[in-house]
Amino acid sequence: MSDVVSALDLLDLAIGRAEGVVTDEDVKAARDVAERVRERRGFLGDTLVVALAGGTGSGKSSLLNAIAGRQIAETGVLRPTTEEALAWVPTDPEPGLVELLERLGIDARYEQDALPKLAIIDLPDHDSIVLQHHQIVERLLPEVDAVVWVFDPQKYRDPLIHEQYISQLLEYQDQFLFVLNQIDLLGQHDLSQLRSDLIRSLEEDGVSAPRVFDLAAAPPAGRPLNIEPFRDFLRDQLDAKAVAAGKLLGDIRRAGKRLRTEAGLDEGAGIGFEDRWPSVRASVAQAFTEGTGFDDAVCRVGDFVTALSVETGGRFGAGLRNDFSYGRIEDELRGALDESGLKPTLRVERSRFGAAMRTFWFGEKSQAPEDPEAVPAFAKALEERIGRGLFEALWERGVLGATLAQVEIEARLAENR
Ligand SMILES: Nc1nc2c(ncn2[C@@H]2O[C@H](COP(=O)(O)OP(=O)(O)OP(=O)(O)O)[C@@H](O)[C@H]2O)c(=O)[nH]1
Ligand SMILES: [Mg+2]
Structure with missing residues (x-):
């Protein structure tokens, strides 16, 4: 299994070995590339890793089940339902993803074939175990590709989420997606009002142009509503990620090539x-x-x-x-x-x-x-x-x-x- 991380680790190793063989300037140029790749936010493997966060009972686990098309996570009226984070990961997950879940202490893993290269982490609710949730979110943010903040019509203004999470974590806002769940409970008029209200409060938090999806992950009757556009969006993100990963790999290869040329390794391979x-x-x-x-x-x-x-x-x-x-x-x-x-x-x-x-x-x-x-x-x-x-x-x-x-x-x- 190969991914950006293993190519990057090897580049780091090569940079260490290039010292004294190529000029300091060439070493620095390669180091800069390696740092830039490492600093890039999000999971560096080729799986799109998405975490579901938000208030208790907003429907995070239901959203995971709706995306999966089957019951993965337990959902319910008893709060909190999800007590421990769980991950829905592709069968045969890439090693980097397994390491990430281990680092985050997420033991519950469910394998899936439905959406290859997509991993979803369902987090426990934030208000019963605030500290733990906070820690998880903060540790998780730099390493996942996206965080989906799930709101429901009753608690979409929850000050805890807005003040303690979203507005405190604005440096990660490019990774944020917002879901307004349970829209089956709203009439069309209420929906558009509530949607604008949610967007306004997110903007007040400091999020510019928040991406909001309104859907119903588990209406009591009938099928989930508007799940397809959300799934499509994740699929597009996955494609975009593949393009981005391709660019990173290109940068790594070019940095390696430059070291090779500067070390004269292109010509003098057979010194004998x-x-x-x-x-x-x-x-x-x-x-x-x-x-x-x-x-x-x-x-x-x-x-x-x-x-x-x-x-x-x-x-x-x-x-x-x-x-x-x-x-x-x-x-x-x-x-x-x-x-x-x-x-x-x-x-x-x-x-x-x-x-x-x-x-x-x-x-x-x-x-x-x-x-x-x-x-x-x-x-x-x-x-x-x-x-x-x-x-x-x-x-x-x-x-x-x-x-x-x-x-x-x-x-x-x-x-x-
Ligand atoms: N009407 C309606 N109810 C929903 C919808 N989605 C979820 N629910 C219900 O909301 C309740 C909470 O859903 P969960 O998915 O367990 O919520 P959660 O965010 O995972 O909750 P925690 O795990 O406690 O943090 C359940 O009873 C669901 O059936 C929806 O779209 N419409
Ligand atoms: Mg849950």
Whole structure:
């Protein structure tokens, strides 16, 4: 199962691994994208998660049953009827949704096949367990796609809902939907008056352009009224959500692609360090044992680092070149010679600089290697001083490449779900 969240988690991982491989500016750009996606309100998976809230007896559970087309939640005249929140979720819910319900402590779950990708949470009434309800609503709001505030004709002005909830939670108003339930109890005239009255009080709460649906979820006789437009609306929201999720996934993929390009991973995928380095290392030892000279040995390593730097490119390539400068390579080679006891054999120097270096470091006379262990010891020292560092840097870059590949795969899977 893939969704925006798992693609985003992988992008975060890649961003952490990109530090030092790409420029700080590129890291920041990717981080900004990840933050923007995370800050987006609502459930990040591809299920539309809707919570029903409102006064006791307004008909929240009845509305759920009407949308479901069957009895899911208990409804009744005894208040409160719903004592614990329950969730109506698609069969085989996506993992993110299960985690969300767990975080919210909603244990009662009913699976449904009727409306795939729609989940409805029926909350207990607010006035008998105010504190708990308040906590649930506040914890829930940032994580669900929509909250439906259900009103009935008697209590649609309930000050608790208007003053303690709606007007306190205006930052979430884009997620709010309002239902005026039990319209079967009203005549046409009363309905339009009451509807305008409800809209006015919501506007007084601070909601701009409230979306109000009037319906009857469970009239005592006959079928529910106006449920279809509400269901259609939820379906449209689901489509809109799919479009929005597609955009988020596009942003994630683009951020990953940019990191990949900046890390030079598009070109230098096949560095093949492990195949190439042993022969460079052997040729360096050879340069000493066969008398081609110190500067030649420095060049062999230096040329290899240059090749790696060019192949990997970008900030990483430049960093590699910097970390393994010619100065450092010289130092490390000297150190490896000292450590291993390898004595370079007499050689014909090919440059004045090389001759000077040789005289400077090894004196006028060069000795043949005396110790048969010296060559392997030198190879080992060279491995520790140069090979390991190069390998680690390239390995980190490789891991970044693999993580970015996962970002791309995960986002594509999520797009195609
Ligand atoms: N006339 C009429 N009665 C309704 C309608 N919808 C619900 N009711 C009745 O209103 C009462 C309360 O409905 P519920 O769905 O249990 O209300 P609730 O909001 O879930 O209540 P709590 O769980 O206590 O918060 C029940 O007796 C329902 O039959 C409707 O559209 N018309
Ligand atoms: Mg209920």
